[in-house]
Amino acid sequence: MSRPFYRxxxxxxxxxLGAIFVYASAxxxxxxxxxxxxxxxxxxLPPGPVxxxxxxxxxxxxxxxxxxxxxxxxxxxxxxxxxMLAGFTVALLINAVRGLDVACGCFSTSSEDTHNAWLLVLRxxxxxxAAVWLWLCPPRPADARLAPASPDQA
Amino acid sequence: MVTFASVSRPLLRDAxxxxxxxxxxxxxxxxxxxxxxxxxxxGLQPPTVGVDFQWxxxxxxxxxxxxxxxxVFVDTRGEEQYRDSRVPGALRLSYTELGNDLTAEVETxxxxxGAVIVYGASQETDVEQLLAxxxxxxxxxxxxxxxxxxxxxxxxxxxVEGEAP
Numbered sequence: 001m002s003r004p005f006y007r008x009x010x011x012x013x014x015x016x017l018g019a020i021f022v023y024a025s026a027x028x029x030x031x032x033x034x035x036x037x038x039x040x041x042x043x044x045l046p047p048g049p050v051x052x053x054x055x056x057x058x059x060x061x062x063x064x065x066x067x068x069x070x071x072x073x074x075x076x077x078x079x080x081x082x083x084m085l086a087g088f089t090v091a092l093l094i095n096a097v098r099g100l101d102v103a104c105g106c107f108s109t110s111s112e113d114t115h116n117a118w119l120l121v122l123r124x125x126x127x128x129x130a131a132v133w134l135w136l137c138p139p140r141p142a143d144a145r146l147a148p149a150s151p152d153q154a
Numbered sequence: 155m156v157t158f159a160s161v162s163r164p165l166l167r168d169a170x171x172x173x174x175x176x177x178x179x180x181x182x183x184x185x186x187x188x189x190x191x192x193x194x195x196x197g198l199q200p201p202t203v204g205v206d207f208q209w210x211x212x213x214x215x216x217x218x219x220x221x222x223x224x225x226v227f228v229d230t231r232g233e234e235q236y237r238d239s240r241v242p243g244a245l246r247l248s249y250t251e252l253g254n255d256l257t258a259e260v261e262t263x264x265x266x267x268g269a270v271i272v273y274g275a276s277q278e279t280d281v282e283q284l285l286a287x288x289x290x291x292x293x294x295x296x297x298x299x300x301x302x303x304x305x306x307x308x309x310x311x312x313x314v315e316g317e318a319p
Contacts, residue, residue, distance in 0.1 A: 055181070076171070
């Protein structure tokens, strides 16, 4: 793959994944209460930390999404995106195995918006792969004089 | 493959920066009145019968409506289902849109009601119980939740209204 093409592809994937994260955070930021119900319905966490997840996770999603789009500490944003998507996928997988079709809370905070959990797992996997790729395979600087001092600042 | 080099110290430092920013913003946003959540799961216990709501079956609900004409039915189903067919005079409230749906006028009506009966589509009443719990949390007497929802109401041959009753 030619280097310019790789750079453009990397940028495009980062922007698309970032936009998805920003979009996913919007409803939860507007009103975190329904999101609490959704986390509760996953039946994975004890009551205590459920609220903490609802309070902080949407902000992390928003910041990671913005970071991926604008390129601020993009590898770190991609690492967070990968970690979150891995967590979401495992949570969905557990409920898929249990046979529970939960409202995933991915893009909507409606607890009536339920889907087949296996399909949700399948939907998460390409995004997880993209996030891992963005994290582990940033394009090499084209020109050392213009490149950031460390790949981690890319 | 995730190697040590791929999780280098600058990357961890940058990742920590994101985490700290999210913690600060999340904490600040949670101080805004009207959208606050308890920090540690308080009030997140599942709705409890006898505390947050009471069960009621279709015939008892109809009898209650006859005895207390200011009984208010709350329909939690989708807009289309509500438009097509509902308990006469029922309000529509969506649990997830409660911030918009529960206007001051609606809240006043609910507070003044002789009884509040929440119903959904069928025997799945998770959302109805949560809505009843939320209304109770806002100071209403524990509402009733209709057993088996509108399905049971219709199956009992009770009066309905709407565009396609």
